Every structure is written in C-alpha cells, then in structure tokens.
Amino acid sequence: MTMPITPGAPAVVAARTEGLAKVYGRGDAQVVALGGVSVALNAHEFTAIMGPSGSGKSTLMHCAAGLDAVTEGKVFVGDVELTALKEKELTALRRDKIGFIFQAFNLIPTLSAEENILLPLSIAGRKPEQAWFDRVIDTVGLRERLGHRPSELSGGQQQRVACARALVSRPEIIFADEPTGNLDSRSSREVLDFLRRSVTEFGQTIVMVTHDPVAAGFTDRVLFLADGQVVDEMRNPSADRVLERMAHLDSAAGV
Numbered sequence: 558m559t560m561p562i563t564p565g566a567p568a569v570v571a572a573r574t575e576g577l578a579k580v581y582g583r584g585d586a587q588v589v590a591l592g593g594v595s596v597a598l599n600a601h602e603f604t605a606i607m608g609p610s611g612s613g614k615s616t617l618m619h620c621a622a623g624l625d626a627v628t629e630g631k632v633f634v635g636d637v638e639l640t641a642l643k644e645k646e647l648t649a650l651r652r653d654k655i656g657f658i659f660q661a662f663n664l665i666p667t668l669s670a671e672e673n674i675l676l677p678l679s680i681a682g683r684k685p686e687q688a689w690f691d692r693v694i695d696t697v698g699l700r701e702r703l704g705h706r707p708s709e710l711s712g713g714q715q716q717r718v719a720c721a722r723a724l725v726s727r728p729e730i731i732f733a734d735e736p737t738g739n740l741d742s743r744s745s746r747e748v749l750d751f752l753r754r755s756v757t758e759f760g761q762t763i764v765m766v767t768h769d770p771v772a773a774g775f776t777d778r779v780l781f782l783a784d785g786q787v788v789d790e791m792r793n794p795s796a797d798r799v800l801e802r803m804a805h806l807d808s809a810a811g812v
C-alpha cells in the first residue's frame with residue numbers, strides 16, 4: 558500500500574498544539590519548558606523535532622502524545638482534543654491511536670519478540686490482521702527472530718521489535734523519543750530506514766525527537782526548538798543543512 562500524495566493537495570493534520578505552555582516547578586524554581594507552542598504535525602509525514610539540550614523537545618513530544626499534562630493551551634490528535642479528556646479516556650486514546658518508540662526500547666524481558674510486538678493489541682483485546690503483521694515483520698526483517706527474547710537480540714534488533722510493536726496496531730501517529738540514541742550507526746540506519754519506509758510505503762505518521770542530523774536527514778520536515786519555542790523549520794532536510802542550522806541554534810543558546 559503506497560499512499561498517493563496528490564501534489565498541491567492540502568496536508569491533513571494528524572496532531573496539533575495551540576498555545577501549548579508547560580511550566581515546571583514554582584517560584585524561584587520555575588522553569589518554562591514550553592512558552593506557547595502552536596504547531597501542526599502533518600499526516601503521512603516523518604517529522605523531526607530538534608534543538609539544543611533543554612529547549613523543550615521531550616516536553617513537546619510528551620504533551621503532544623498525552624503523556625504529560627499541559628499548563629496552558631490545547632493538544633489535538635486528529636479531531637480529538639486530548640486536553641479536554643478525562644484520564645481514563647486519555648489512556649484509551651493513547652492505547653488505540655498512538656504508538657510509542659523510546660530510546661531504551663522498553664521491551665518486556667520475559668516475552669519473546671513476537672509476544673512483545675503483539676502486547677499492546679492483546680491489552681486492547683484486539684487481534685492482529687495477519688497480512689499486516691506479516692508485512693510489518695518482513696519489512697523490519699525480524700522473521701527469524703520472533704521466538705527470541707530481548708536479551709538474545711542486538712540493540713538494533715530490539716529497537717526494530719519496538720518499531721514493529723508501535724506499527725502493528727496501525728496507530729494514527731507514532732511518537733519516537735531519540736529512537737537511535739542507544740544504537741551504533743549501522744543499527745541506527747536500519748531503524749531509520751524502516752521508519753522512513755513505514756511513512757513512504759504505509760502512509761504512517763511519525764514524529765521523532767533526535768539530536769542527530771543524520772537521523773533528521775531521513776525525515777520530511779524538521780522543527781527546530783529553542784527556549785521552549787519553535788523557531789524554525791526545514792523541509793526535505795539533508796544532514797549537512799540540519800547540522801549547519803543546529804550550529805547557529807547552539808551558538809545562540811551559548812552551548
């Protein structure tokens with residue numbers, strides 16, 4: 558299934574924020590992590606979020622994914638306003654509509670790769686579509702490893718299991734927090750290739766926080782954060798152009 562993108566057609570928004578502010582702590586210890594961010598994340602696109610350390614990347618991702626409460630503003634996934642949901646509704650929405658990939662893989666050590674991949678569906682009381690499951694497994698190259706436990710897999714293979722787990726329920730959007738942060742360059746490339754293919758071939762929507770310009774080079778669009786604001790964006794990025802832009806942001810931030 559390749560998603561036809563009609564040239565010139567308006568982008569469909571998968572998730573968006575309106576005036577999203579997040580303040581941690583109080584008084585002298587107060588930190589404004591996000592200072593009123595309004596941003597739209599397009600469907601069927603691979604978006605990277607970059608910026609100097611402490612610029613608010615993880616906070617933006619956590620708030621957009623409904624993992625963290627906002628101080629002010631609104632967050633939408635599709636047409637649903639997350640910030641208006643009760644905790645139970647939010648948990649159900651995260652389970653049914655959002656996929657997550659973390660730097661630390663977060664696999665269950667006692668379960669096989671296959672069981673890990675199917676766990677979110679089992680929890681939701683759903684069965685995988687066999688053809689889709691097979692397609693994901695073959696794309697991610699894990700067919701021979703399905704019976705293995707995480708400790709019997711390399712870091713790159715474990716992260717590919719985590720990617721398959723995020724993808725198998727066909728979520729509306731996947732949030733990936735530095736998914737290649739613990740991987741060597743070859744494994745990173747395999748994981749990024751897979752994420753790229755899942756956007757291009759399956760029409761998946763992925764938002765990825767990364768420090769790595771090479772990883773950003775796999776995406777369609779980079780959002781640059783500084784001091785809790787989106788300060789710039791780049792379409793069809795290359796690693797070199799991202800590196801250059803980051804150098805300016807880092808020197809402005811005094812890093």
Ligand SMILES: Nc1ncnc2c1ncn2[C@@H]1O[C@H](COP(=O)(O)OP(=O)(O)OP(=O)(O)O)[C@@H](O)[C@H]1O
Pocket residue numbers: 581582588589590608609610611612613614615616617
């Ligand atoms: N739980 C918390 N309590 C207090 N301050 C926090 C908390 N989480 C984050 N912050 C602060 O909010 C700001 C933004 O943090 P965030 O983790 O979003 O940045 P980041 O861009 O993801 O950083 P990094 O690249 O280092 O992971 C930072 O100043 C951080 O110290």
